[in-house]
Amino acid sequence: MQKDGVNQEQLQALAQDIKNTLKASEIAQLIRLIAPTPTTGEMSAAEFETLMAELKDKSRRRGYSDTSITAARLVLVMGATVAEAAAETNVSRQAIHQVLKRIKRRMESLPENWVQVSTWLPAEIASQLEQIVTSLKSQGDSGGVQGDLALKLEVKI
Known part of the structure; x- marks a missing residue:
């Protein structure tokens, strides 16, 4: 039909x-x-x-x-x-x-141009990354994430 x-x-x-x-x-x-x-x-x-x-x-x-x-x-x-x-x-x-x-x-x-990232990392690196994320979020809440942002992630594998 x-x-x-x-x-x-x-x-x-x-x-x-x-x-x-x-x-x-x-x-x-x-x-x-x-x-x-x-x-x-x-x-x-x-x-x-x-x-x-x-x-x-x-x-x-x-x-x-x-x-x-x-x-x-x-x-x-x-x-x-x-x-x-x-x-x-x-x-x-x-x-x-x-x-x-x-x-x-x-x-x-919502911060523009931000994306969610989900991955598995060694515990030490994940801890460092969590500190960076917390810092970025607080800077974003205060309008800070504008200029140069120097981040140092110490990777020891």
């Missing part, structure tokens, strides 16, 4: 491949990324997913609940009003305003 130029059997096969290949959370993310979205939102679905991943990876603060993320997605991606998002998620308008404010504040506080 052919519908809109796509064979239903092909779609079924593709769906089965996706189920066999991806985890449930990856399928949910794929659905969010390919779902049709209006142009009234502040960002695309892909931008929102990237933002939330960055906030999770780079923030030392508590994360967001699934309900908060859903409400934020409705407003930022789908272009819903806060009242519409509140009705959809059974959360107060005030709570959604707070979540949006928290997200925007965290977006502004």
